[in-house]
Amino acid sequence: MFYLIGSEGFLGKKIKSLLKKSKIVNISSKKIKNTIYFNFKKKNSSDLKNCLNNINEQDVVIFLSNIGSIDYHEKNYKKLIEFENSVYKNVFLNIYKKAKIVFFSSDMVYSGKNSYYKDNSKSIPINNYGKSKLRLEKIIKKRFKNSIIIRFSKIYSTSDRDKTIYSEIIGLAKLNKKNKFFTDQFVHYLDLRDFINGFKMILLNLKKLKGTYNFPGKTFTSRYKFAKSILIKHKLSLKNIESINMKEKRKYLPKKLKMKTDLFKIIKYFPKHKL
Numbered sequence: 001m002f003y004l005i006g007s008e009g010f011l012g013k014k015i016k017s018l019l020k021k022s023k024i025v026n027i028s029s030k031k032i033k034n035t036i037y038f039n040f041k042k043k044n045s046s047d048l049k050n051c052l053n054n055i056n057e058q059d060v061v062i063f064l065s066n067i068g069s070i071d072y073h074e075k076n077y078k079k080l081i082e083f084e085n086s087v088y089k090n091v092f093l094n095i096y097k098k099a100k101i102v103f104f105s106s107d108m109v110y111s112g113k114n115s116y117y118k119d120n121s122k123s124i125p126i127n128n129y130g131k132s133k134l135r136l137e138k139i140i141k142k143r144f145k146n147s148i149i150i151r152f153s154k155i156y157s158t159s160d161r162d163k164t165i166y167s168e169i170i171g172l173a174k175l176n177k178k179n180k181f182f183t184d185q186f187v188h189y190l191d192l193r194d195f196i197n198g199f200k201m202i203l204l205n206l207k208k209l210k211g212t213y214n215f216p217g218k219t220f221t222s223r224y225k226f227a228k229s230i231l232i233k234h235k236l237s238l239k240n241i242e243s244i245n246m247k248e249k250r251k252y253l254p255k256k257l258k259m260k261t262d263l264f265k266i267i268k269y270f271p272k273h274k275l
Helices: 010-018 046-053 070-075 077-094 128-143 165-174 192-204 223-233 263-267
Strands: 002-005 024-028 035-037 060-063 100-106 147-152 154-156 179-182 186-191 211-215 219-222 241-244
Touching: 002 010, 010 024, 010 192, 024 046, 035 046, 046 077, 070 077, 070 128, 077 128, 100 128, 128 147, 147 192, 154 165, 154 192, 165 179, 165 223, 179 223, 186 192, 192 263, 211 263, 219 223, 223 241
Parallel strands: 002 024, 002 060, 024 035, 060 100, 100 147, 147 211, 154 186, 179 241
Antiparallel strands: 186 219
């Protein structure tokens, strides 16, 4: 049985489609049909506790839930701590310790000061989003010995139906609206197709996998060059994109998040889609 926590988000919906032939329980922070409701702000119903208490060592818990964007985390530290405490008390403490946990973490756990980061590189986050992910990582590692922590890079989709940075850049350009992008922040961009194909292979290799892994995308570039490439590809004007550096805005972002990983060798899948 798969238990998907955070099923209402963009990635949650994609993962649900991957698991549609499997037995799956959706646990969501929104009241949706056929889901178990989890509200981190209030006392939860006995339904959630009973659901989690049924999990055993044959089951897999995929945890994607968070409370918002990097900017939201910076401005709402108290809500962040409240969320983490509630997740620990209402979710993790009610799950059998020998269950398999797959936790979606982030490249934001790194400081951005190293030339590159391996799976076992030291994590020193410089923003609240990364700090929150790292605190949850530590809780999971301590409580669940059979866990997989995956540090994803920025995921984008080339489809208009998926609301990601890709469609946002195109949408603003078509509306003739100005947009600013950093020239001095470099990250991996992970194509959704590579995420889906890679995660399929992770699911097929769950018994082999344990520990912490990076999951970088094929494209590694600055935000400005990423946006510029998209506009050129779609033959849209570049006049409304402006290059800025992080000293002007959002100093809490890591500058360079180049990652290496052993994960792709184990699952025998390497990202193929480059922007």
